[in-house]
Amino acid sequence: MKFIEFDHTKCDECFKCLRECPTKAIAFTNHSRHIIDDLCIKCGKCQMHCATGALKIQLDLKSVQTAIYKGKRVVASLAPSFPGAFKLSHPGQMVTALKRLGFLKVEETARGAEIVSLAYEAYIESGFSDNIITSCCPSSNYLIEHYYQDAIKSVIPIVSPMISHGFDIKKRFGEDTYVVFIGPCLAKKAEAVDIFGSIDAVITFKELSQWLEVEKLVLDHLEPSQFDTPVTQRGRAYPLGGSLWRTDLETRINPNYKYIHVDGIEDCKSFLEAVSKKEIKGYCAELNICSSSCINGPDMPCDAPNLYKRMSLMNTHINQIERTGHIDPPVVTNEQMVRSFIPKNTGFPPINDHQISEILIQMEKYSETDQLNCGACGYSSCYEKAIAISRGHSDINMCLDSLRKKAESLQSIIFDNSPNAICILDGEFRIQEVNPSFNRLLNASKIKLKHWPIAALIEDSIFEETQVAINGHIGKKIYLESIERTFYANVVNIQNGKFYVGIFTDITEYENSREEFERVKSETLITCQQVIDKQMRIAQEIASLLGETTAETKVGLNKLKKLVLTNGGE
Incomplete structure (x- = not known):
């Protein structure tokens, strides 16, 4: 699921x-x-x-609220770790709150834990396996079924406290009772589905906390109420781990076993590996995937106290009942209490070492020294990541070291092949690194420039100016008389003067062409003016000639006119 x-x-x-x-x-x-x-x-x-x-x-919260709204008989199985998860003056305030939310009955899952403990005693007494492993933690059960299948025969074939309590509630109140488990464990959600007929819904302490907030129920302001059924200290102590083996809680102990509590994923894996390889014998172990057991479950409310405060509150809650207390006789049937554990096939073929080697090469892991095993990608080793890639669970480009090398390689390519002269200085304006273009453009190819003062090549005042410049950056044109070249300089102050980077773009040819353009433009303007002046003189001369010829023509025509008129009068 x-x-x-x-x-x-x-x-x-x-x-x-x-x-x-x-x-x-x-x-x-x-x-x-x-x-x-x-x-x-x-x-x-x-x-x-x-x-x-x-x-x-x-989330099952909507389903629970719907069941309450429809008037179903809704009963809460409350994990006994709740006093460490919520701000309470008295544990009974939680009972009051749950009943105000609509639960008909509120019982502690500690009753189910006691029922399971009684069943465990019988199996342990029988000595059915060289090593014995409890089955109360669903995550440890899944771990065994998936990864440590040789240890399955050592697991007590009994349901968890939650499942046994769910069956017990339905036997007492009716099979149509809607049973809700409330606790800090997320694996219970999967377990409730895997084992049908016991638990109808699972909500976590965090979900419950949010529900109480929505309903504006302040636990510390409520009057306490009693749980609807008694429990034992042994059952109530389950969230702290190890309560099964406490002789002071009247547990029958088979002297042929060493009784231990194994908590935390790594310790559980180590123990199961030893059992699977038959490296140990005569151990009876209570396994909990969560470090410090259920009191440190994954879905506690956001404002829950720290672990040791939770432990202290739990111990107070445990000691509120008699050590020799008993529960009402369980009504769960043997068929409901017994379960089987089945090896789960992961569906992956055996690891192909040749394929893994090829993948490591693609990851640029050519030798063991290249395998940093840094864990940044999420896997504990480069080899483990290569296996994940072979199964289609990861990409080669998820390797941070490989990405870093590629980035550094790209930076190096840009640095080495840039046509611009680039230099990196320390806080005292001494050269730390230059690129080939810097050596070429400043005629320094045969000189080892590292640790040279930049002032030997370029006036260092431009670097000093960055100390007061906005954003620590200066851009300006400079002329280096020693090599008769002009550059546009971009200088950056890094980490308040710890480093300086200078990028110098050679604009000599541009500047020379610009000067030539200005000269040609000036000469062209002069030539244009000369042509204009000459044209004006020619125009004036033409106008003068036209004026003279026009006057002469007028005189001649007037004479002709006079002559014609004179002849006509005769």
Whole structure:
């Protein structure tokens, strides 16, 4: 059952969830991501450590509220770790709050834990296996079924306290009773689906906290009420781990076993590996995937006290009942109490060493020294990441070291091949690095310039100016008389004068062409003016000639006119 999904709009691919995942059950490929259900043990560590809230858990709260609204007989099975999760003056205030929310009955899952303990005693007494492993933690059960299948025969074939309590409630109140488990464990959501007929819905302490806030129920302001059924100290102590083996809680102990409590994913894996390889014998172990057991479950309210405060509150809650207390006789049938554990096939072929070697080469891991095993990609080793790539769970370009090398290589290509002269100085204006163009343009190819003062080549005042410039940047044109070249200089002050970077663009040819253009333009203007002046003189001369000929023509025509008139009078 896949009960965790990604909100792709919130995921920034930081791989923190993958780093925290003990079985690497998350695939990141082509900028998409999903939970690999065949590898997931439902521990919830990915969701608990996601900084952006991109991992969403299957929520049953709406279903619970609907059942209450429809008038169903809704009963709460409350994990006994609740006093450490909520701000209470008295544990009974939680009972009052749940009944105000609409629960008909409120019982502690500690009753189910006591029922399971009684069943465990019988199996341990029988000595059915060289090593014995409890089955109360669903995440550890999934871990065994998926990864340590040789240890299955050592697991007590009994349901968890939540499941036994759910069956017990339905036997007492009717099979149509709607049973809701409330606790800090996310794996319970998957377990409730896997074992049909016991639990109808699971809500976490965080979900309950949000529900109480919406309903404006302040726990500390409520009058306390009694739970609807008694429990034992042993059952109530389950969230702290190890209560099964406490002789002061009247547990029958088989002297042929060493009794231990194993908590935390790495310790659980180490113990299961030893059992699978038959390296140990005679151990009876209570396994909890969560470090410090259920009191440190993954879905506590955001404002829950720290771990040790929670432990202190839990111990107070445990000691409020008699050590020799008993529960009402359980009504769960043997068939309901017994379960089987089945090896789960991950569906992956055996690891192909040749293929893994090829992938490592593609990752630029040519030898063991290239395998940094930095964990930035989410995998504990480069070899483990290569396996994930072979299975289609990861991309080669997710390797931070490889990306860094590529970035550095690209930077080096740009630095070495830039046509601009580039230099990097320290805080005392001494050269730390120059590119080939700097050597070429400043005629310094045969000189080792490192640690030289820049003033030996370029006036250092332009670098000093960046100390007071806006944004620590200066851009200006400079002329180097020693090499008779003109540059446009961009100089940047880095880390308040710890370093300086100078980028010098050779604009000599441009400047020379610009000067030539100005000369040609000036000469052209002079020539144009001369042509204009000459044209004006010619125009004036033509006008003068036209004026003379016009006057002469007028005189001649007048004479002709006079002559014609005279002849006509005769």
